[in-house]
Amino acid sequence: MSRPFSPRPSGFSGSFVRVNGKIRAREVRVVGHDGKQLGVLALGEAINLARAHGVDLVEIAPNATPPVCRLVDFGKYRYEQSKKEKEAKKHHHANKVKEIQLSPSISPHDFGVKLSHGIDFLCDEMKVKLALRFRGREMAHQEIGFQVVKKFIQALGLYGHPDAEPKLIGRGIHVMLSPLPRNKRAKNPNQSGDGVPPAAGSGQNGDDSDKPETKPQNSKVVPTNAAEKQSPGFANNPFTQLDAKLGDA
Numbered sequence: 459m460s461r462p463f464s465p466r467p468s469g470f471s472g473s474f475v476r477v478n479g480k481i482r483a484r485e486v487r488v489v490g491h492d493g494k495q496l497g498v499l500a501l502g503e504a505i506n507l508a509r510a511h512g513v514d515l516v517e518i519a520p521n522a523t524p525p526v527c528r529l530v531d532f533g534k535y536r537y538e539q540s541k542k543e544k545e546a547k548k549h550h551h552a553n554k555v556k557e558i559q560l561s562p563s564i565s566p567h568d569f570g571v572k573l574s575h576g577i578d579f580l581c582d583e584m585k586v587k588l589a590l591r592f593r594g595r596e597m598a599h600q601e602i603g604f605q606v607v608k609k610f611i612q613a614l615g616l617y618g619h620p621d622a623e624p625k626l627i628g629r630g631i632h633v634m635l636s637p638l639p640r641n642k643r644a645k646n647p648n649q650s651g652d653g654v655p656p657a658a659g660s661g662q663n664g665d666d667s668d669k670p671e672t673k674p675q676n677s678k679v680v681p682t683n684a685a686e687k688q689s690p691g692f693a694n695n696p697f698t699q700l701d702a703k704l705g706d707a
Contacts, residue, residue: 476517477532478505486517486527498524555634560590560610562603569606573613574648580617580637581646591630600626607631616644 476482481501488496488504491513499507508515508529516535519526528535556579558572579586588610590603607624617638624633637643 475532475535476520478508478515481515481517481525481527483525485524486515487522487524488515489518489526489528491529496529555585555587557587557589560588560606562590562592562596562599562606564606569610573610576610576614576635577617577646578648580614580635581643583637585637586614586618586635588624588633588635589630590632593629597629600631603631607633611635618643 483501485498485500486504487498488507490496491511496507504527505515511529513529514532514535515527516530516532517525518528556575558576558579560569560572564572576586588607590607592600592603596603604624611620611624611633614635618635619638621634621636624631
C-alpha cells in the first residue's frame with residue numbers, strides 16, 4: 459500500500475516567485491528591463507520576448523489583473539530583493555525596547571553606569587524603558603523616586619525624549635524614552651571617531667588623570683553619625699539619612 463506523497467519543504471515558500479513557464483496566467487502585463495510599459499501580451503509572446511533579450515520573465519505582481527511581469531535576469535532580481543530586505547531590517551531598531559531598572563537609593567556609580575547604557579541604546583536607535591521600583595517603606599517617599607527618574611531623563615536630554623510624563627503604576631515609576639533624530643541627537647561620548655570606546659586614563663585632555671593617586675598610609679576615617687556607619691554602598695542612601703534625622707530628634 460503506497461503512502462501519499464508529501465512535498466519537500468521549500469526555502470522560498472514564503473516568497474515564491476513564478477518565472478517563465480511557471481506563470482499560470484494566459485495574459486500578462488509586461489514591463490521592460492528599462493522600466494517602460496510594453497502593454498498586455500499573451501504569455502507565450504512575453505516569454506519569447508524575454509528570450510530574445512536574453513533575460514527571464516519574472517512575475518512581480520501576481521495579484522494584479524492581469525499579473526505584472528518584468529523582463530529581468532532572475533538572479534539579479536533575487537539579489538535586488540535580498541538587498542532591499544537587508545536595508546529594511548536596519549530601520550527596525552526603533553522597534554526594539556531596552557529596559558533600565560533604577561532604585562530610589564541608587565549610588566552615583568551605578569547611576570553613571572546605567573546612564574552610559576541608556577546613551578548607547580538611544581544612539582543605536584532603540585527605545586529605553588525606565589522602571590523604578592519601591593521596596594518596603596521606600597513607598598512612603600515617592601518624591602525621591604520621581605527625583606531620580608527626572609534626573610535620569612534630564613541627563614539623557616541630548617539623546618532622547620520621554621513619550622509621556624513618568625507615572626506611578628503599582629509600586630513603581632515607569633516612563634518610555636524615544637531616540638531623537640540623528641540630525642538633532644548628540645554624538646555618543648562612549649565611542650571615539652573609529653567607533654571604539656575611548657580607553658580609560660588615556661590622558662588626551664592634557665590632565666594628570668592617568669597618574670596614580672597617592673594615598674597616605676595608616677589613614678582611617680572614623681564614622682561620626684549613624685548614616686556613615688552604614689556600608690559604603692549606601693552612603694548616599696536618602697532613606698538612611700531620614701532614619702538618622704529621626705534618631706537625632
